[in-house]
Amino acid sequence: MLATLLIVFREIIEAGLIVGIVLAASKGVPRRALWVAYGVGGGVLGACIVAAFAGELESLFEGSGQELFNASVLLLAVVMLTWHNVWMAGHGRQMAREMREVGAQVAAGERTLTALAIVVGVAVLREGSEVVLFLYGIASQPGTTTASLLIGGALGVVAGVAMSALMYYGLLAIPAHKLFRVTSGLITLLAAGMAAQAVLFLQQAGYLQVLMSTVWDTSWLLPQDTIVGRLLHTLIGYSDAPNGAQLVAYAATIVAIMLLMRWEHSRKPRGDRIPAAAPAE
Amino acid sequence: MKTIFAFVVAAAFLNAPALADEPIALKLKDHKFTPAEIHVKANQPNLIVMANEDATAEEFDSTSLKVEKVVAGNSSGNVRIRPLAPGRYPFMGEFHSATAQGVVIAE
Numbered sequence: 001m002l003a004t005l006l007i008v009f010r011e012i013i014e015a016g017l018i019v020g021i022v023l024a025a026s027k028g029v030p031r032r033a034l035w036v037a038y039g040v041g042g043g044v045l046g047a048c049i050v051a052a053f054a055g056e057l058e059s060l061f062e063g064s065g066q067e068l069f070n071a072s073v074l075l076l077a078v079v080m081l082t083w084h085n086v087w088m089a090g091h092g093r094q095m096a097r098e099m100r101e102v103g104a105q106v107a108a109g110e111r112t113l114t115a116l117a118i119v120v121g122v123a124v125l126r127e128g129s130e131v132v133l134f135l136y137g138i139a140s141q142p143g144t145t146t147a148s149l150l151i152g153g154a155l156g157v158v159a160g161v162a163m164s165a166l167m168y169y170g171l172l173a174i175p176a177h178k179l180f181r182v183t184s185g186l187i188t189l190l191a192a193g194m195a196a197q198a199v200l201f202l203q204q205a206g207y208l209q210v211l212m213s214t215v216w217d218t219s220w221l222l223p224q225d226t227i228v229g230r231l232l233h234t235l236i237g238y239s240d241a242p243n244g245a246q247l248v249a250y251a252a253t254i255v256a257i258m259l260l261m262r263w264e265h266s267r268k269p270r271g272d273r274i275p276a277a278a279p280a281e
Numbered sequence: 282m283k284t285i286f287a288f289v290v291a292a293a294f295l296n297a298p299a300l301a302d303e304p305i306a307l308k309l310k311d312h313k314f315t316p317a318e319i320h321v322k323a324n325q326p327n328l329i330v331m332a333n334e335d336a337t338a339e340e341f342d343s344t345s346l347k348v349e350k351v352v353a354g355n356s357s358g359n360v361r362i363r364p365l366a367p368g369r370y371p372f373m374g375e376f377h378s379a380t381a382q383g384v385v386i387a388e
Contacts, residue, residue, distance in 0.1 A: 007375065054338055055353035063359040066351060130340060133351060134376045137337030200347060204361050209326075212363050225344040241347070243363070 004149045007134060008156025011127045014234040015043070016160040018123040020167025021190065022116045025084065025183035027172070032113055039117035043124025050125065051132035067205035070126065074198035077122040080115040081191040082257050085184050087112045089261035131157075184261070186235070192253040193237020196246040203245065211244025307360075309352075310334040312377035323387040327362040339381065343372035346385060 019036060026032040050057065050069075057065045131153070138149045174182050202208040219240040222229050232238035237250060307329050308315045321327045333339050333352040341350045341360050352358035365387035374381025 003379070051338075054351055055356045058351075058353060058356065058358050066358070130351065130375075133338040133340075133353075137339075137354075137376055140337060203363065204348060204350070206361060214366075219345070223344065239347075240344070 002152065004138065004152030005156045005159070008131055008153045009159045010230065011131045011134075012157060012160025013163055013230060015120075015123040015127045016162075016164035017167050017231070017234050018190065019120055020164045020171065021183060021186050022120055023164075023168045024171035024179065025088075025187060026113060026116055027176075027179060029113060032116075035113040035117040036120055039120030040124050042117075043121040044128055046121065046125040047128030047132050050129040051136065054129070054133060061205070064205035067201045071198040071201035071205065073122045073126060074194045074201065077119045078191045078195050078198070078253060080118045080122075081187050081194075082253075082260065083115045084112045084119075085187050085191075085257055086260045086264045087115075088180060088184060089264045090267070188254055188257045189236040190234075191257060192250045193233070193235070195253040196237050196239065196242065196250040199246050199249045200243075203243075208245060211248065214241045214243055215247055217241045304328040304330045304359075307331045307383075308334060309339055309374060309381065312339070312374060312380045314374070314381055314383040317383045319383065319385045321362060321365065321385060321387050323367040324364045326364055329360040329362060329385075330357055331360055332357040337376070339377065340375040341372060342375040343370060343385075345370040346372060348372070349375075 019040070022039075023032070023036060026036075054066075057069060059065060061068050135150070135153050138153070139146060171179065171183065171186075199208060203212060217240065222232070222238070222240060224230065224233055224238065224240040229238065229240065239246065242250075305319055305321065305327060307319065309331060312335060319329065329341075331341055331350075331352050333354060333356060336354045338351055338353045341348060341352060341358070346362060346365075348360055348362070350358055350360050362385065365385070367387050370385040370387065372383050372385060
């Protein structure tokens, strides 16, 4: 039971952390819970479909279908995270101000929720399909231990959800006017890590066979398969032995997002921002 | 972002370098790998074709090889191994890690 719990928990950590960050990043936006729920629901549904057709997916693109699929959904998430961050660079200040002063809701914030719902969906889809395959494998084996293994799986899900809550409430402890800055930073690193991961999948698929040698190896210090290694892998894209192409993708994503955010921030005409209105009290 | 796209587009036109050797066959049955020890030449890419003869799916998982690959039940999947420095690189079937263990030895 414990083994099952650990495997399911390990797979769900990633999705859980991402859901927590997304919830914190969209604080103050109306109906965000609904959108995140859409993301989770869509992700679970997608995970079941991917699991059911794992064999077919694999045989696409000369046996590289799975890797290309993973790379595509990761890159989709990178694009969505970028969009969110860039949008927030234009509107975040306004949102933070309104939240602090009148607690008003910013209706326009719903636009970027689509992007975040897709990010959540992608995260749940990727990790969820493995959980579905794993649990299905257990459930289809005859044996007296099946029930306890399934209980282990359920507890793993609960632990993953708890992780999500921990991330969310941890972030909420940050003062509102700093929250968006922190979540922007987190999302930038999240996107960079996903881009590096996508590069790895492309290489496994036989593409992008450049700069493949390992640049450094920190597995003696922090192996990636420990819990801390995994958490950092999810949050900031930590890899204990990255190759050149991964590092290029990681750095390029950070630079691109920062430049786009700066551009969006300066593009907004002054009048578009909320003027320094008199405090409500 | 644009850089990434340029990268991906460029990658689509790059051909994978030809493998120096024939694909290496790896079998999974009763949640055990045969051979459990795979010898490959160091510093060149290798291709392992994993035949999963169990009814359930398995994930070929190795942190040191940087590979995560799900292979559905009763089917086979390609596992590409990057050029390796000489050494031992353990791998496992994540869904049945108690029995599904193996190691790639690059030399």
